[in-house]
Amino acid sequence: MKQLLSGNEALARGMYEGGVTLAVGYPGTPSTEILENCAKHYKDAFRCEWAPNEKVALEVAAGAAMAGARACVTMKHVGLNVAADPLLSIAYTGTPGALVVIVADDPGMHSSQNEQDSRHYARLAKVPVLEPADSAEARDFLKKAFEISETYRTPVILRTSTRVSHSRSLVELGERQMPDREIGFQKDPKNCVLIPAFARQRRLVVEERLQQIQADNSDKWGINRIEKGSEKLGIVTEGIAYQYVKEVFPEASVLKLGCAWPLPEKLIREFADSVEKVLVVEEVEDFTEVNMKAAGIACEGKKYVPNIGELSADVLRASKAKMEGTEYQPCASCQNMADAPLPNRPPTLCAGCPHRGIFYALKKFDVDVVGDIGCYSLGVQPPLSALDTIICMGTGFSMAHGMAQSGQKRKVVGVLGDSTFFHSGITGLLNIAWNKANCTVIVLDNRITAMTGHQDNPGTGQTLMGEASDAADIAAIGKACGMKNIAEFDPLNFEETTAILKKSTESDEPWLLISKSPCVLIMKERVGNVRSIDPEKCKNCRVCVKTGCPAIECTDKNKPTINPLSCNGCSLCNQVCKFGAISE
Amino acid sequence: MNKTTSIVLAGVGGQGILLASEILAKAAGFAGFDVKTNEVHGMAQRGGSVIGQIRYGEKVFSPLVSKGEATVLMSLERIEALRYADFLSPDGLAVVNSQVIIPTTVSSGSAVYPENAKEILKQSFKHLVYLDANRIAQELGNPKCANVVLLGALSTKLENLTPEIWEQAIRECVKPKFIDLNITAFQTGAKAPSEL
Ligand SMILES: Cc1ncc(C[n+]2csc(CCOP(=O)(O)OP(=O)(O)O)c2C)c(N)n1
Numbered sequence: 001m002k003q004l005l006s007g008n009e010a011l012a013r014g015m016y017e018g019g020v021t022l023a024v025g026y027p028g029t030p031s032t033e034i035l036e037n038c039a040k041h042y043k044d045a046f047r048c049e050w051a052p053n054e055k056v057a058l059e060v061a062a063g064a065a066m067a068g069a070r071a072c073v074t075m076k077h078v079g080l081n082v083a084a085d086p087l088l089s090i091a092y093t094g095t096p097g098a099l100v101v102i103v104a105d106d107p108g109m110h111s112s113q114n115e116q117d118s119r120h121y122a123r124l125a126k127v128p129v130l131e132p133a134d135s136a137e138a139r140d141f142l143k144k145a146f147e148i149s150e151t152y153r154t155p156v157i158l159r160t161s162t163r164v165s166h167s168r169s170l171v172e173l174g175e176r177q178m179p180d181r182e183i184g185f186q187k188d189p190k191n192c193v194l195i196p197a198f199a200r201q202r203r204l205v206v207e208e209r210l211q212q213i214q215a216d217n218s219d220k221w222g223i224n225r226i227e228k229g230s231e232k233l234g235i236v237t238e239g240i241a242y243q244y245v246k247e248v249f250p251e252a253s254v255l256k257l258g259c260a261w262p263l264p265e266k267l268i269r270e271f272a273d274s275v276e277k278v279l280v281v282e283e284v285e286d287f288t289e290v291n292m293k294a295a296g297i298a299c300e301g302k303k304y305v306p307n308i309g310e311l312s313a314d315v316l317r318a319s320k321a322k323m324e325g326t327e328y329q330p331c332a333s334c335q336n337m338a339d340a341p342l343p344n345r346p347p348t349l350c351a352g353c354p355h356r357g358i359f360y361a362l363k364k365f366d367v368d369v370v371g372d373i374g375c376y377s378l379g380v381q382p383p384l385s386a387l388d389t390i391i392c393m394g395t396g397f398s399m400a401h402g403m404a405q406s407g408q409k410r411k412v413v414g415v416l417g418d419s420t421f422f423h424s425g426i427t428g429l430l431n432i433a434w435n436k437a438n439c440t441v442i443v444l445d446n447r448i449t450a451m452t453g454h455q456d457n458p459g460t461g462q463t464l465m466g467e468a469s470d471a472a473d474i475a476a477i478g479k480a481c482g483m484k485n486i487a488e489f490d491p492l493n494f495e496e497t498t499a500i501l502k503k504s505t506e507s508d509e510p511w512l513l514i515s516k517s518p519c520v521l522i523m524k525e526r527v528g529n530v531r532s533i534d535p536e537k538c539k540n541c542r543v544c545v546k547t548g549c550p551a552i553e554c555t556d557k558n559k560p561t562i563n564p565l566s567c568n569g570c571s572l573c574n575q576v577c578k579f580g581a582i583s584e
Numbered sequence: 585m586n587k588t589t590s591i592v593l594a595g596v597g598g599q600g601i602l603l604a605s606e607i608l609a610k611a612a613g614f615a616g617f618d619v620k621t622n623e624v625h626g627m628a629q630r631g632g633s634v635i636g637q638i639r640y641g642e643k644v645f646s647p648l649v650s651k652g653e654a655t656v657l658m659s660l661e662r663i664e665a666l667r668y669a670d671f672l673s674p675d676g677l678a679v680v681n682s683q684v685i686i687p688t689t690v691s692s693g694s695a696v697y698p699e700n701a702k703e704i705l706k707q708s709f710k711h712l713v714y715l716d717a718n719r720i721a722q723e724l725g726n727p728k729c730a731n732v733v734l735l736g737a738l739s740t741k742l743e744n745l746t747p748e749i750w751e752q753a754i755r756e757c758v759k760p761k762f763i764d765l766n767i768t769a770f771q772t773g774a775k776a777p778s779e780l
Contacts, residue, residue: 004613004621029625110624134620134647167647168609168621246645313650330651342667343695345687347597347632378630383692453625545691550631553686555697 002170007160010135010171011102012037014142015072016045018098019178022064023048024057026423027452028076029111030165031104035074036455039464045176050455050464053393053423054079058086058101062155065095066192067185070146074102077118078392082424084121087155091125092202093192094153094209097183098146105161107283108310113373113392115308117285122157122261126210129157129261130223131239135169141258144223150179152209161283163240163310214262223258224267234275236268236288236299241281241311248316252279263291272297279304279323283311349378351551352527352568354517355444357491359386360547360572361498362413365505367440370403372396372416372425375450375519384548387415394424397441401432404439411505414441418474419449419457426477432510433482440504440511443474444491446519454522478512491515492527494575520568528569529584532562537581544573544582588641589742590649592671595660596685597624597634600731603757604658605636607735611745611753612640620647631688635668658738660717660731661685662701669708677741678709679734681717713737715776721769729762729769736773747774 005013011034015023023046025035038048051057054075061073075083080103087101103121106112122129130145132138138160145156190198217224230251237245238257245254255271257264260282272278280289280301289301304319305311314330321328349356359379362369363386371377371387372395379386389399393416400414416425421443432441449455456462461471478486485507489500497515504511520527533544540559544552551566552573562573562582574582591608593601605621612619617640624634637649649671657672658679659665665680672678682702689695698704705712715737717730724733732754739750751767758766 002613004609004619006623033625163622163647166623166625168619168623169644169647170613170619243645243647247650312648313646317650341696341698342663343687343690343697345596345631345633345664345667345689347630348688350630375630381688382694383688542693545693548688548692550688550691552691554691555686556693560691 002172004168005135005171006166006168007135007138007164008033009037010138011142014139016042017174017176018143018146019070020072021046021069022071024051024060025074026051026054026057026079027449027455028079029452030106030162031074031076032452043465048464052458054083055086058083062086062090062099065097065099068097068183070098070179072100072102077103077105077116080118080121088125089194091127091155092194092199092206098149099155100145100149100158101155102158104165105159107161110162115284117287118159119261119287126206127155127157128213128259129159130259131159132164133239133242136171139171152213154209161240210262217259217262218264218266224264225256226271227254229253232276234271234278235281236278237281241283244311244313244316245281247313248320260288265295268297281305346381347378348550350520351549351566352520352570354446354491355379356547357497357572358515359384361501362386365501367411367413367505368403370396370400370414372420374417374420376417376444383546393420394428397425397428400439400441401437404437412439414439415444418443418445418459422458430481437510438508442513442515444515445474448519448522450519474514483512485509485511488514488516491517492570492572526569528571530564530567530569531574531582531584533560534581535559537579539579543576547572588639588644590654591638592649592654592657592668593636594664594668595634597630597632599660601634601636604731604735605638607753607757608638610756611749614749614752615745617641618644620644622647633664633667656738656741658734677711679713679737680705681734682714683718713776720772724769726765729766732766732769733773736770737776739774
């Protein structure tokens with residue numbers, strides 16, 4: 001019977017059916033559930049591991065593939081930037097076993113800091129990229145990717161996206177099939193050692209390989225398909241965009257690319273010759289359009305289809321109208337939206353979140369706060385408005401360093417979370433200690449990778465497969481890096497937090513602070529007893545509201561009240577109330 | 585031409601849209617339809633406004649619902665229904681829980697929560713079921729099944745899914761000890777007045 005699987009569940013299934021023996025990754029929306037599902041359903045069949053970051057993850061997978069195993073690595077699009085170094089060189093050696101890099105793009109930036117299009121990495125690394133359009137294809141293409149990787153001795157990128165990864169559709173399950181060979185590294189220096197003399201030889205191989213792949217992508221793989229329709233319009237499309245094309249252009253002829261790079265030039269040319277005009281519909285960049293134009297195939301694409309944000313059937317209807325020179329009436333039939341302006345409802349730090357304590361305290365200091373990516377990014381929203389920059393993982397420490405060394409007068413504080421510290425904060429800290437950057441850096445240690453849905457990391461004392469492990473000690477790492485001033489504190493203790501912030505920011509030496517308090521969502525019980533506000537004692541000064549706690553509710557008319565269903569009893573409101581109006 | 589049925593579920597991150605979406609998708613699958621769903625994961629879940637989308641029919645392409653296309657719009661929080669009102673088709677049904685969750689933007693004074701939300705809902709939706717699902721769920725013994733009460737109300741509009749199929753889907757999606765509770769919650773919701 002068919003099962004309803006998300007794209008990410010289907011990718012985990014593909015690893016199982018495809019005979020993978022090692023799956024590695026670093027969490028990141030929308031890729032995270034791939035490995036989570038491996039651990040949930042298939043951990044008896046193969047090993048799966050979180051790595052501290054994507055570069056390490058890709059290298060671990062490459063090691064397994066070097067030994068002849070089938071290996072997969074998963075990450076979100078920006079993770080591939082971190083892993084780009086090993087990718088671009090392992091592309092030269094290739095591996096005897098399959099190496100498939102699953103990368104999840106996030107068009108529309110639902111949960112990301114940028115909208116990069118990972119297909120560019122396929123071109124840069126000279127490796128093929130496969131793009132499934134639903135869950136069944138996700139499973140099938142992954143298995144195909146193993147074959148391609150082994151046949152041509154090349155890493156393969158499988159690009160998914162938010163709407164493929166997080167949509168469910170029906171998949172007919174298959175059996176697990178192991179490759180028929182023994183796993184074990186075969187010494188082969190000419191093909192595995194990239195000293196310049198050997199690398200130059202491999203450089204030639206890479207080019208030949210790409211040409212062969214390009215030819216076979218047109219003729220042999222059966223991964224691209226033509227759906228014959230009207231001769232008036234032919235649409236070249238790939239990934240999730242195909243689904244929208246089928247809704248909006250039901251009459252058109254469609255060439256659905258499963259592998260858009262290297263461009264299946266011969267096939268596309270045949271298709272283009274069979275129709276009057278060609279439209280390219282691809283999400284985000286004009287990648288395929290440019291490649292087609294470079295190959296001399298006439299087409300149009302981004303002239304009508306937006307290159308910013310994600311596509312949808314509605315977006316394509318507007319493109320279609322533009323192309324046909326008609327006026328697009330967005331949802332002419334639908335009911336009028338209510339005229340009343342609706343309050344925004346952005347995501348917020350949870351009630352009882354320990355990050356709130358440190359951000360509320362930081363507001364009392366005249367400092368620049370260099371932030372990072374994690375749940376604490378939510379501290380940017382008013383009323384906390386606590387972070388001044390957020391760029392990419394690791395910058396919380398290294399950019400704080402640079403700002404402190406810039407010659408500016410104001411004191412700099414850098415913050416990042418425990419998972420981010422292990423990901424790319426340690427090198428920044430080492431640099432702060434080494435070059436003596438006069439800044440205070442804080443690890444928001446909530447003992448989990450919270451933002452992406454609570455994954456283990458080197459500090460949690462447990463692996464993805466549930467094995468006990470030794471928890472890395474952040475203070476000890478700081479000491480080993482050469483930090484002289486290290487202090488741990490409880491961020492939900494307002495007085496203690498303020499005191500240590502004062503001491504460290506007034507000092508002229510680098511400080512490492514560790515804010516220790518677990519994420520409320522992983523705690524079995526409330527932090528403390530539910531609080532309530534005594535309306536008699538409350539002067540409606542709204543200091544408690546300034547903590548930004550979602551459990552504290554008020555409107556312009558009433559005094560604040562605490563919603564007992566949401567309150568986690570962290571007591572921060574209690575500590576900041578000057579009138580003693582809040583109690584258990 | 586387009587025989588695909590589309591449903592939009594709206595609410596606040598953490599309210600239980602995922603379970604409702606799963607039951608609905610399973611039911612459509614049991615009825616022999618092609619099904620696609622889309623859910624929000626990641627950043628938007630931390631108390632933000634979220635939607636789930638379900639589409640089923642003979643052959644479904646896009647997992648996303650187009651504007652003006654949904655047969656039913658179900659909302660676990662009263663004003664979230666308004667945020668996604670434009671997904672609903674002109675004769676579609678809105679099933680709205682009367683629960684209020686004040687966003688932090690309102691508490692901090694930078695926005696206002698519409699006081700007359702119920703009136704606005706009545707004006708906005710030709711077919712509206714407005715009910716206090718939390719109270720009904722509480723009376724049935726567990727406030728957590730409010731989402732299934734609403735699902736029951738929603739089911740009245742989806743004639744191609746029979747009560748037996750719904751029951752089978754609920755059985756597959758909830759823990760054994762909660763099956764009876766959820767089936768009762770569903771049936772109670774299905775009996776809710778069809779219009780106010
Ligand atoms: C290079 C890269 N990989 C992954 C992500 C996705 N991501 C965003 S925040 C985060 C981890 C946050 O964990 P932590 O630092 O412990 O903070 P918390 O959310 O627990 O507060 C991850 C994995 C990313 N943005 N960039």
